[in-house]
């Protein structure tokens with residue numbers, strides 16, 4: 001449990017990206033997605049990677065944190081890459097060893113698909129690293145506000161999302177503290193055979209979930225005890241003011257879209 | 264043997280990017296078989312210190328020697344299971360320590376992990392429960408249905424059941440009623456005298472340990488700023504002030520009486536009951 005999963009965590013910082021209006025950040029996300037899906041060649045991928053590298057730089061959080069965020073999904077990335085290399089024929093033949101053939105087209109598709117995924121994870125990490133979960137949920141809420149007119153309960157959705165985001169770290173903490181409590185009283189996974197190890201890890205899931213539920217119920221009670229009612233008017237702790245930097249940030253994301261469409 | 268921390272430093276790194284100092288050049292030597300009270304303002308590093316004792320937290324720098332183990336910061340080797348058995352740690356928040364479906368299973372967890380037979384473990388659990396004064400009827404309950412005082416007792420019993428040589432308790436008397444508090448202190452003190460165990464107690468209530476603790480350790484900002492006996496501490500109330508703690512009323516009274524009677528505070532006991540006896544003795548003279 002030394003190496004913690006860090007995707008979805010907030011990292012304190014004071015970069016201009018941290019200070020952006022969460023609405024600007026949530027609005028930039030779909031733009032980036034468009035760019036990611038438009039991209040279909042090496043040049044486009046390279047342009048987007050460059051763009052992302054610059055954005056990451058601007059967050060002031062070291063690159064290695066982003067690599068760590070990607071780590072749990074590395075296997076999936078490799079799988080996507082291998083899948084295309086093995087099953088996509090097209091373009092010139094690059095390699096031919098018995099039944100194993102690699103085509104230039106397949107390689108390119110594999111690299112592009114895996115990079116799409118990686119780009120997406122990196123940008124998602126930029127969002128969650130630089131924005132507190134409640135803010136992220138609030139930003140999304142403001143963007144979805146117009147939907148209230150057609151009867152979508154955005155308040156409820158945002159509260160649910162906010163609580164879900166709020167609880168991701170809680171669940172990790174819950175697992176960690178249980179792990180500590182059990183280790184302190186002599187649980188030793190490494191000396192166990194594989195089967196026993198799997199059983200113990202699964203056994204850990206039960207108290208983690210019940211613990212998280214217990215905390216959720218406690219949280220709901222304490223919110224209610226302090227006067228929170230769903231749907232009741234409530235003043236915001238942080239009122240967001242749209243600044244020029246926010247407009248610029250969104251405009252900035254037109255760059256990758258254009259690059260992806262043209263390259 | 265005993266416990267020794269040599270210039271131990273530790274930083275918490277997992278919240279965001281700015282490391283938070285836990286221990287900073289922490290230096291301390293303790294002998295076995297004594298009762299040691301650990302004091303310090305909130306956030307001074309008391310819990311961090313305790314978690315180093317059985318290797319739950321590994322130091323970034325420095326060397327920790329405990330019993331016949333050496334926990335080196337340089338090679339972060341595995342923590343031997345026997346260390347975890349011989350050094351028992353009661354967490355600050357009992358609700359964060361208990362996890363099994365019933366109190367009994369929770370109490371059994373340690374002894375069974377350390378290789379006791381079922382019968383031995385059950386016997387150890389029964390003894391630990393009665394030691395802390397936990398009703399046997401509660402054993403079949405879920406730990407989360409207990410009152411907070413009962414939960415505290417269960418958490419202490421869960422660690423005692425593994426029969427550790429060194430017992431480190433993080434604020435074990437918080438949420439206990441005065442009677443149980445006094446009782447627990449007395450029993451823990453008994454462990455050091457009767458069975459030669461070492462007991463470390465983190466507490467915010469100096470007066471409750473004053474009568475029992477052999478030694479006091481005061482921590483400020485992850486460093487040890489005082490290590491000595493209660494009488495020495497009476498003497499040096501400025502240490503407590505510097506650490507952001509308040510001297511208990513008995514100590515302040517001892518200081519005042521000493522000034523009035525013109526005696527050395529070092530001759531005076533620190534806890535209220537003993538101080539009253541001492542004063543009565545003085546009046547008779």
Ligand SMILES: Nc1ncnc2c1ncn2[C@@H]1O[C@H](COP(=O)(O)OP(=O)(O)OP(=O)(O)O)[C@@H](O)[C@H]1O
Nearest residue numbers: 275278283284285304305306307308309310311312
């Ligand atoms: N899990 C953690 N992650 C990050 N920082 C932590 C963690 N636990 C403690 N700290 C920090 O380490 C420092 C020492 O904390 P510690 O818990 O040891 O204090 P304490 O003396 O036990 O306080 P208290 O009397 O409130 O229990 C504090 O500044 C605290 O914020």
Ligand SMILES: [Mg+2]
Nearest residue numbers: 309310355433
């Ligand atoms: Mg503490």
